[in-house]
Amino acid sequence: xxxxxxxxxxxxxxxxxxxxxxxxxxxxxxxxxxxxxxxxxxxxxxxxxxxxxxxxxxxxxxxxxxxxxxxxxxxxxxxxxxxxxxxxxxxxxxxxxxxxxxxxxxxxxxxxxxxxxxxxxxxxxxxxxxxxxxxxxxxxxxxxxxxxxxxxxxxxxxxxxxxxxxxxxxxxxxxxxxxxxxxxxxxxxxxxxxxxxxxxxxxxxxxxxxxxxxxxxxxxxxxxxxxxxxxxxxxxxxxxxxxxxxxxxxxxxxxxxxxxxxxxxxxxxxxxxxxxxxxxxxxxxxxxxxxxxxxxxxxxxxxxxxxx
Amino acid sequence: xxxxxxxxxxxxxxxxxxxxxxxxxxxxxxxxxxxxxxxxxxxxxxxxxxxxxxxxxxxxxxxxxxxxxxxxxxxxxxxxxxxxxxxxxxxxxxxxxxxxxxxxxxxxxxxxxxxxxxxxxxxxxxxxxxxxxxxxxxxxxxxxxxxxxxxxxxxxxxxxxxxxxxxxxxxxxxxxxxxxxxxxxxxxxxxxxxxxxxxxxxxxxxxxxxxxxxxxxxxxxxxxxxxxxxxxxxxxxxxxxxxxxxxxxxxxxxxxxx
Numbered sequence: 001x002x003x004x005x006x007x008x009x010x011x012x013x014x015x016x017x018x019x020x021x022x023x024x025x026x027x028x029x030x031x032x033x034x035x036x037x038x039x040x041x042x043x044x045x046x047x048x049x050x051x052x053x054x055x056x057x058x059x060x061x062x063x064x065x066x067x068x069x070x071x072x073x074x075x076x077x078x079x080x081x082x083x084x085x086x087x088x089x090x091x092x093x094x095x096x097x098x099x100x101x102x103x104x105x106x107x108x109x110x111x112x113x114x115x116x117x118x119x120x121x122x123x124x125x126x127x128x129x130x131x132x133x134x135x136x137x138x139x140x141x142x143x144x145x146x147x148x149x150x151x152x153x154x155x156x157x158x159x160x161x162x163x164x165x166x167x168x169x170x171x172x173x174x175x176x177x178x179x180x181x182x183x184x185x186x187x188x189x190x191x192x193x194x195x196x197x198x199x200x201x202x203x204x205x206x207x208x209x210x211x212x213x214x215x216x217x218x219x220x221x222x223x224x225x226x227x228x229x230x231x232x233x234x235x236x237x238x239x240x241x242x243x244x245x246x247x248x249x250x251x252x253x254x255x256x257x258x259x260x261x262x263x264x265x266x267x268x269x270x271x272x273x274x275x276x277x278x279x280x281x282x283x284x285x286x287x288x289x290x291x292x293x294x295x296x297x298x299x300x301x302x303x304x305x306x307x308x
Numbered sequence: 309x310x311x312x313x314x315x316x317x318x319x320x321x322x323x324x325x326x327x328x329x330x331x332x333x334x335x336x337x338x339x340x341x342x343x344x345x346x347x348x349x350x351x352x353x354x355x356x357x358x359x360x361x362x363x364x365x366x367x368x369x370x371x372x373x374x375x376x377x378x379x380x381x382x383x384x385x386x387x388x389x390x391x392x393x394x395x396x397x398x399x400x401x402x403x404x405x406x407x408x409x410x411x412x413x414x415x416x417x418x419x420x421x422x423x424x425x426x427x428x429x430x431x432x433x434x435x436x437x438x439x440x441x442x443x444x445x446x447x448x449x450x451x452x453x454x455x456x457x458x459x460x461x462x463x464x465x466x467x468x469x470x471x472x473x474x475x476x477x478x479x480x481x482x483x484x485x486x487x488x489x490x491x492x493x494x495x496x497x498x499x500x501x502x503x504x505x506x507x508x509x510x511x512x513x514x515x516x517x518x519x520x521x522x523x524x525x526x527x528x529x530x531x532x533x534x535x536x537x538x539x540x541x542x543x544x545x546x547x548x549x550x551x552x553x554x555x556x557x558x559x560x561x562x563x564x565x566x
Contacts, residue, residue, distance in 0.1 A: 056488040056518060057368075059361040059525035067351040067358075100529045103353035208353060 045089050047096030054097070062098030069094055069104070073111045077118070084120035087111060091129055105133035106146050110214075113154045118287075123154035144168025145178060145201075148185075152198060158185045177201045192226045220265045221288035224280060227262050228291040231270060231278045245276040312400050313408040320412020321419075324378055329416060332370050333423050339366060344431040355435040360446060360528040363428035368453045368524070370424070371417050372484060375457050378416070379464025380476035382409045387565065396565075403557040410465055410553060417457040425450050442530035448538060449527035455545035456521045460484060462552035463516070469560040483515060490517040516548055 044050055054061040069090040076084055091108040094101060111119055112126035130147040137143060144164055151161035162185030169178035181201065184194045196219060203215035231249070234256050238246050246252045249261045249272050261269045268281040270292065280292035287299065324330075340363055347358040383406075386392035395405060428446065433439065463483055467476035486493070490512060497508035521541055523533055 052489065052492070055485060056522045057361075057365045057524065059357070059528050060365045063347075063351070063354055063358045063361050066354055067347070070351050098525060100525070100531075101354070101357065107352055210352070 045093075047093045050093055051097055058097045062094050062101055062104075065090060065094040065097060066101060066104050069108070069111075080117045082116040084111070084116070087120045088122060088125045088129075095129065095132060099132070099136035102133070102137065102140060102142070105130055105137075105143055109146050109150055113150045115154075123150055126150050126154070139171055141168045141171040141174035141178060144171065145175070145181075148181070149198065149202075152185070152195075156190075158190065161185050175201075175205060177205075192222055192229075196222050217286070218288050221286050221290075223265050224286050224289045225291045227264065227270065228278045228280070228289075231262060232291075235272075235276050235278065239276070246272065248272060249278075312398075312404050313411065316395070316400070316405060316408025317411035317415060320382065320409050321415050324413065324416040327378070329374055329378065330420060330423075332374065333420065333427075336366055336370060336424055337427050340427050340431045341434075344434050347435075356432065357528050359428070359431045359435050361524060363424075363431060364446070364449050364453065364524040364527065367421055367424045367428065367450065368456065368522075371421060371453065371457050372460055374420065375413065375417060375460040376464050376477055376480045376484070379413055379461050380468045380473045380480060382413065382465055383468040383560070384473050384476070392565065402561050406465060406469070406553065406556050406560055410461055413461045413465075414458055417461065418454060421450060421454055421457070440530075445523070445527040445530060445533055448533045449523045451538070452521045452523055452541060455541060456518055458545055458549045459516050459518075459521075459552070462549040462556070466552045466556040466559070469556040470563065484518065487516040487518040488522075489519075490515055491519050517544075521545065 044053070050061060050065075051058055069087065072090060073084065073087060076087075091104060091112065094104045095108070098104075109126040109130050112129065113119055113121075113123040115121045127147065127150055130143055130150065134140075134143045134147065144167055148161040148164035148168065151157045151164060162182050165178050165182035165185060168174055169182055177197075181194075181198065184197060188194050199215045199218045199222065203212050203219065206212055206215070231252065234252050235246060238252055238255050241255070246255075249270060252272075253259075253261050263269055264280060264282075264286070266282070266285055271279045271281055273279055273294075278292055279294055280286060280289060283289065283293050283297060284299065340359070343362050344355070344359050347355055351358070383392070386395070392405075396402065425447075428450075429439075429443075432443065432446070460480065464476060464480045467479045471479065493508065493512035493515065497505055497512045500508050526533060
């Protein structure tokens with residue numbers, strides 16, 4: 001074997017061994033290092049400084065920050081963390097770098113507004129974000145819809161939601177349902193039918209699968225809440241008529257002349273507790289229900305169902 | 309005259325290719341295809357935005373780097389290798405040498421941009437599955453990037469005509485950075501008074517205004533770019549390039565090459 005061949009073999013082996021050893025060592029080091037708090041570190045929090053540092057390539061920087069925002073929210077959401085401290089600043093930077101990045105407003109509001117652990121629990125900041133988006137994109141009717149949504153779902157401010165839907169309906173090419181929603185808010189803001197209309201509109205108008213799935217889960221939750229409300233009212237009527245609580249939902253069904261016990265959207269019958277409360281059989285299957293939950297219920301990570 | 313300039317330009321192009329400049333296309337292709345495939349999995353709803361922003365930014369930055377690092381050596385390398393004396397001993401005027409070098413480098417960058425544009429549109433087709441009329445704004449953005457390259461090439465050549473390669477690189481890069489902040493400079497000038505205002509305003513208009521040529525965001529958002537903007541930017545870039553080349557010629561004509 002020539003000297004050159006020997007050198008080649010030794011160098012190639014050295015390269016492979018060195019690479020493998022360094023990668024394995026790095027994995028080991030990552031395991032023994034304390035978890036860094038990099039996830040919560042916003043090294044530069046000023047949009048102006050970042051804009052200047054980007055040397056005019058604001059769009060790309062905005063994409064990077066948006067991706068970072070999505071990763072940040074997804075990671076915290078997966079961990080069921082209650083805190084999203086950097087979410088609002090990240091969104092502020094993203095939209096300052098690119099005021100026309102519509103997904104940042106739409107998804108950003110849905111990350112900011114809901115209560116933890118589903119969101120950051122900051123509906124007021126979500127509203128500020130949406131207003132900033134509308135100011136820079138006045139011809140985008142979707143932003144008005146999303147703003148009205150936040151007023152409706154998180155602040156229960158049906159009047160303001162109706163006003164925003166009305167403003168949005170005036171945008172050229174706005175979807176006709178904005179006008180209908182505006183009218184519906186005025187009289188029936190708190191009704192389940194309005195909520196169903198809102199989520200159905202969201203489901204039908206979006207092409208994004210995550211949004212459609214989310215809307216579907218809300219529609220299922222509305223159905224459950226309606227059923228539980230109806231059953232509770234029936235139980236109360238039974239109690240007033242008979243002076244006692246029913247022993248089972250069959251008694252209620254018989255008194256109300258129903259064909260059978262109402263079933264939840266998954267086909268499971270509702271349950272009756274000893275103190276006359278209607279309970280959902282598998283509350284973990286309905287992430288957004290507000291009624292029929294057992295006392296001291298702690299929600300599991302949400303499971304999303306595919307649209308059927 | 310045109311033949312001499314043409315020969316110098318084509319030799320400059322050949323040298324750049326021999327310097328493996330076009331290998332940067334491999335890095336670019338890898339970057340863009342990786343981004344196109346990956347972005348949908350780590351972000352939401354911005355696939356097209358990322359491909360256009362990243363693609364055009366990479367075209368611009370790669371090109372600026374090539375323009376500066378090759379441009380600064382165009383004259384100094386020839387002096388160092390003593391080939392400049394051979395060239396000038398032929399009936400080649402000094403200004404023809406400068407213009408030929410400029411055209412050669414500009415041609416290299418145009419070819420580079422052409423292949424990169426194919427990569428950008430390829431990645432765009434992958435994420436969007438079809439082209440739309442609005443994608444024409446990407447072509448305009450690419451055209452403006454080429455105009456940027458013309459200015460940077462001319463500036464690199466200007467500095468190369470009298471300075472060392474290191475200093476030329478620093479000057480050219482600094483001017484690129486300052487030119488990106490040209491709008492801020494004008495805003496600063498508007499806030500000052502008296503003599504400072506005059507100086508600041510003059511500086512703001514003298515530095516190359518790269519921000520007007522940067523329409524990457526507009527292209528990414530499928531915004532309409534007016535014909536008036538295209539025309540005026542073209543004239544601005546051509547006049548500025550001519551100014552810098554004239555400066556290079558003036559200096560080089562008087563430079564003592566001994």
